[in-house]
Amino acid sequence: MNTLTTINELGFAPALQQDVLEDTTSDHALLEATRTGDQDAFAELVSRYRNQITSYIYRMTNDYDGAVDLAQETFVRVYRAADRYQRTYAFSTYIYRIATNLAISELRKRKRRKLVSLTGFFQQNDGAEAQELNPPDGRPLQDSELVDTERRNAVQRAISTLPEKYRAPLILRDVDGRSYDEIARILETSEGTVKSRISRARGFLREKMRAYL
Amino acid sequence: MRKNNCEVIRQELDELMLDETSSAAVAEHLRQCAACREFNEKQTRLRQIVGSLGTVSAPPDFDFRLRARLANDANGAAFHFWPLARRGLAVAAVLLVFVMGAILIRNVFNRPVENKQVADQHNTPATPQPVQTVAPQEQQPNPAPPLLASSPERRPQAVRNERPARIKRPLVAEDFSSQRAEVITGREPATEFEVLPLDSSLQPFKVSLDDGRGNARTISVPTISFGSQRMLQTGNQYAPKRDW
Numbered sequence: 001m002n003t004l005t006t007i008n009e010l011g012f013a014p015a016l017q018q019d020v021l022e023d024t025t026s027d028h029a030l031l032e033a034t035r036t037g038d039q040d041a042f043a044e045l046v047s048r049y050r051n052q053i054t055s056y057i058y059r060m061t062n063d064y065d066g067a068v069d070l071a072q073e074t075f076v077r078v079y080r081a082a083d084r085y086q087r088t089y090a091f092s093t094y095i096y097r098i099a100t101n102l103a104i105s106e107l108r109k110r111k112r113r114k115l116v117s118l119t120g121f122f123q124q125n126d127g128a129e130a131q132e133l134n135p136p137d138g139r140p141l142q143d144s145e146l147v148d149t150e151r152r153n154a155v156q157r158a159i160s161t162l163p164e165k166y167r168a169p170l171i172l173r174d175v176d177g178r179s180y181d182e183i184a185r186i187l188e189t190s191e192g193t194v195k196s197r198i199s200r201a202r203g204f205l206r207e208k209m210r211a212y213l
Numbered sequence: 214m215r216k217n218n219c220e221v222i223r224q225e226l227d228e229l230m231l232d233e234t235s236s237a238a239v240a241e242h243l244r245q246c247a248a249c250r251e252f253n254e255k256q257t258r259l260r261q262i263v264g265s266l267g268t269v270s271a272p273p274d275f276d277f278r279l280r281a282r283l284a285n286d287a288n289g290a291a292f293h294f295w296p297l298a299r300r301g302l303a304v305a306a307v308l309l310v311f312v313m314g315a316i317l318i319r320n321v322f323n324r325p326v327e328n329k330q331v332a333d334q335h336n337t338p339a340t341p342q343p344v345q346t347v348a349p350q351e352q353q354p355n356p357a358p359p360l361l362a363s364s365p366e367r368r369p370q371a372v373r374n375e376r377p378a379r380i381k382r383p384l385v386a387e388d389f390s391s392q393r394a395e396v397i398t399g400r401e402p403a404t405e406f407e408v409l410p411l412d413s414s415l416q417p418f419k420v421s422l423d424d425g426r427g428n429a430r431t432i433s434v435p436t437i438s439f440g441s442q443r444m445l446q447t448g449n450q451y452a453p454k455r456d457w
Contacts, residue, residue, distance in 0.1 A: 050275050051271050054270070054275070068271065068272055071271065071275075076282055151262055155266065170263070202259060205263070
């Protein structure tokens with residue numbers, strides 16, 4: 001990999017056309033090209049995954065600016081570790097694993113800093129994470145769009161109160177629509193554990209979202 | 214049995230994707246079981262809501278910021294080891310603090326014990342201290358048991374008292390040689406003399422002096438003896454006590 005000294009030397013292609021890079025170009029091939037110094041290939045990888053990774057980390061952390069920072073950190077790590085990348089699994093599994101680890105680290109840092117101090121008053125005794133004080137607004141809304149917005153906000157808040165070990169598989173399954181097998185590889189655990197955690201996560205969410213169901 | 218069957222059905226429903234159709238057995242169970250039907254409806258509704266969250270787009274300047282970050286990392290590659298070096302420095306600082314603390318504590322506990330001994334000597338009454346006497350054996354034919362000069366538990370203190378001070382400072386002394394002593398001629402009536410209040414203890418007389426700066430000197434006076442006529446022991450019931 002070439003050593004970079006200025007921003008311009010990166011040579012990203014901002015106006016990279018989709019027809020130039022064929023759909024058949026696999027992620028592995030792009031990363032291989034990145035390894036040899038092809039910055040356009042890395043730009044293509046970024047454009048393929050930036051929204052997915054940003055969205056996934058945002059669902060995990062419920063903080064958009066922090067999610068953007070962590071998504072960039074994810075790509076930085078991919079770029080730095082391109083030489084050591086092995087084609088054991090799909091590239092999406094690899095990059096989601098990095099993003100998951102970064103998001104979980106961020107959640108643990110936050111827990112140490114006790115940024116969500118109000119939730120401490122509603123700590124449950126069974127070891128589950130604290131619930132937010134989030135009573136549903138019972139007043140009738142005047143627009144169906146507002147109803148949907150309110151419901152999405154409520155479910156996002158409910159997800160952000162889930163324990164991190166339940167949060168990641170639920171988002172990967174129900175938001176991103178990934179298979180159990182891929183989730184198990186991303187989280188480096190067994191498929192049975194993933195199914196069990198998703199089931200428990202949905203149970204938690206059913207309780208929190210009772211007013212909206 | 215029915216409860217277990219419901220659990221199996223619900224687990225199977227849980228593992229299905231939303232657009233997947235359930236098996237015939239599950240569909241048959243849902244027609245018969247109202248609780249599982251309600252569970253399935255709520256679960257499907259919940260998954261639709263969660264799935265409606267969709268994808269959040271990255272900001273438009275995502276690529277530009279990423280490029281800047283990568284370029285910054287490439288320029289500052291020499292500083293990649295700074296976090297490791299910082300951790301090492303922190304460990305070294307902690308070790309240094311521990312070593313300094315250990316040296317300080319050691320110095321505090323190893324200070325000279327003279328000060329403490331002088332304080333103890335001021336607090337203790339003027340009881341005679343057991344010190345080895347230099348009197349010959351025939352002058353003390355009956356060494357009484359209270360003579361504890363050779364007592365093992367007293368010996369370290371005696372040795373410590375006799376140890377010279379580390380810092381030799383001049384003692385403050387007063388010269389009485391120019392003053393005349395009172396002369397007793399023997400012509401005075403006997404009634405004017407007081408009975409000498411000498412204690413007939415066999416233990417030596419010991420005096421401790423302090424120069425006021427923590428330096429102590431101990432003077433030990435051996436047992437007084439006048440030829441064959443020894444002082445009467447205090448244990449003699451026929452002799453008047455404290456009389457010559």
